[in-house]
Amino acid sequence: MRLAIIGTGYVGLVSGACFADFGHQVVCVDKDGGKIDALRAGRIPIYEPGLDDLVATNVEAGRLSFTTDTAGPVADAEAVFIAVGTPSRRGDGHADLSYVHASVREVAAALQGFTVIVTKSTVPVGTGDEIVRIVRETRPDADFAVASNPEFLREGAAIHDFKHPDRIVVGVDDERARAVMGEVYRPLYLNRAPIVYTGRRTAELIKYAANAFLATKITFINEIADLCERTGANVQEVAHGIGLDNRIGSKFLHAGPGYGGSCFPKDIAALAKTAQDFGTELRIVGAVEAVNDARKRATAGRVARACGGSLDGRTVAVLGLTFKPNTDDMRDAPSIPLVEGLLAMRARVRAYDPVGIGQAKKVLTGVTYAEGPYECAEGADALVIMTEWEQFRALDLGRIRQAMSQDPVVVDLRNIYDPERMAAMGFRYHSVGRPPRG
Numbered sequence: 001m002r003l004a005i006i007g008t009g010y011v012g013l014v015s016g017a018c019f020a021d022f023g024h025q026v027v028c029v030d031k032d033g034g035k036i037d038a039l040r041a042g043r044i045p046i047y048e049p050g051l052d053d054l055v056a057t058n059v060e061a062g063r064l065s066f067t068t069d070t071a072g073p074v075a076d077a078e079a080v081f082i083a084v085g086t087p088s089r090r091g092d093g094h095a096d097l098s099y100v101h102a103s104v105r106e107v108a109a110a111l112q113g114f115t116v117i118v119t120k121s122t123v124p125v126g127t128g129d130e131i132v133r134i135v136r137e138t139r140p141d142a143d144f145a146v147a148s149n150p151e152f153l154r155e156g157a158a159i160h161d162f163k164h165p166d167r168i169v170v171g172v173d174d175e176r177a178r179a180v181m182g183e184v185y186r187p188l189y190l191n192r193a194p195i196v197y198t199g200r201r202t203a204e205l206i207k208y209a210a211n212a213f214l215a216t217k218i219t220f221i222n223e224i225a226d227l228c229e230r231t232g233a234n235v236q237e238v239a240h241g242i243g244l245d246n247r248i249g250s251k252f253l254h255a256g257p258g259y260g261g262s263c264f265p266k267d268i269a270a271l272a273k274t275a276q277d278f279g280t281e282l283r284i285v286g287a288v289e290a291v292n293d294a295r296k297r298a299t300a301g302r303v304a305r306a307c308g309g310s311l312d313g314r315t316v317a318v319l320g321l322t323f324k325p326n327t328d329d330m331r332d333a334p335s336i337p338l339v340e341g342l343l344a345m346r347a348r349v350r351a352y353d354p355v356g357i358g359q360a361k362k363v364l365t366g367v368t369y370a371e372g373p374y375e376c377a378e379g380a381d382a383l384v385i386m387t388e389w390e391q392f393r394a395l396d397l398g399r400i401r402q403a404m405s406q407d408p409v410v411v412d413l414r415n416i417y418d419p420e421r422m423a424a425m426g427f428r429y430h431s432v433g434r435p436p437r438g
């Protein structure tokens with residue numbers, strides 16, 4: 001099939017490369033000429049494991065190409081996927097749909113023959129109806145249908161998730177569009193990935209409900225971790241104990257510094273606003289948002305308490321800046337309020353991240369960036385493990401101990417080290433929701 005993908009970011013590029021790998025003919029479009037130039041030169045503008053090889057193979061096979069021109073690929077396509085950003089609107093937390101609306105106008109102007117316009121971007125319920133209205137207004141003669149096909153991939157495991165999804169959700173109210181979408185996903189259907197067909201509004205809401213539920217799980221275990229700290233219980237064991245119950249499940253029960261990233265914060269805020277617009281209050285969602293925001297803002301204070309109260313003039317080493325491992329994405333990373341809080345408490349902050357420093361420099365100033373974890377720890381009074389990159393799980397702790405100051409504090413916000421062992425090595429070790437020793 002001939003597909004056009006509008007927006008070549010984390011979702012658009014991965015989707016485009018995977019669709020091409022299924023055998024479809026794919027053109028990825030982006031407004032950002034620098035991104036398209038890089039891709040044409042064989043450079044991948046984001047960090048996503050395995051994506052460079054997948055793109056190279058499919059470009060070489062002639063199934064995948066890149067352009068800044070929307071009109072040509074859209075005119076040729078049977079399905080056009082909208083994968084542009086839907087960030088939080090400044091001020092009120094609603095999803096900012098300006099990129100979606102602008103791209104739909106461009107797509108509408110170029111439509112030829114029956115075409116399915118598919119929203120892969122995360123958009124509030126009812127956006128599909130608005131897209132229909134925009135296309136009709138721009139091109140009253142167009143033969144088209146609008147489908148919702150929200151994306152559930154996780155950055156860092158995006159290719160695997162796209163090719164082995166738990167489910168594919170397709171919201172269509174039109175039989176021809178349903179047939180096209182069935183054909184697009186036929187290779188995955190053959191692999192037994194379940195396709196869930198729903199109405200368009202339902203599909204739009206499934207995406208937000210999924211993210212809100214996952215954010216709730218994280219926030220729930222984080223609050224239980226706080227209670228563990230007061231009571232001497234161990235949150236990892238609590239999570240294990242409840243997670244073995246199939247009705248609960250073990251995923252997303254890792255206590256930590258609070259969720260961040262390119263999706264959860266903005267999607268939770270947008271869902272709460274949508275509910276308000278429709279005269280319903282989602283109180284649980286509102287509480288999750290408030291509890292998580294407070295938690296992220298409190299992280300620097302947690303480090304200060306671990307250091308005896310004051311950070312004035314102390315050096316704090318931060319390991320990991322991206323919102324999770326295996327991505328360079330810094331959008332809404334919990335490291336941002338942490339570092340800002342540390343600097344506000346007059347700490348000297350040194351930071352290291354395996355791939356995120358380039359992006360981090362755009363959002364975090366006043367930080368010294370180190371070349372590696374040991375250089376980062378050099379002379380530090382406290383070391384904070386912020387992102388659980390694989391390489392931080394197997395640090396040479398003797399070397400870290402030697403590099404740090406006399407009375408070294410480690411604040412492990414991902415619970416990757418053993419409290420007993422850390423204490424035995426001479427660290428003042430603090431983790432999340434676990435007794436200081438075993």
Ligand SMILES: NC(=O)c1ccc[n+]([C@@H]2O[C@H](COP(=O)([O-])OP(=O)(O)OC[C@H]3O[C@@H](n4cnc5c(N)ncnc54)[C@H](O)[C@@H]3O)[C@@H](O)[C@H]2O)c1
Pocket residue numbers: 006007008009010011012029030031032035083084085086099102103106120121122123151152153154155262263
């Ligand atoms: N990143 C994720 O893990 C993830 C997962 C699931 C869903 N989503 C959703 O997918 C959507 C895209 O997210 P992302 O992280 O890929 O965003 P992104 O910012 O990485 O990419 C968006 C791209 O769209 C381009 N763009 C904007 N307007 C355009 C236009 N008119 N024509 C062509 N290109 C245009 C931008 O230049 C940018 O490269 C969002 O709605 C997001 O919520 C993201």
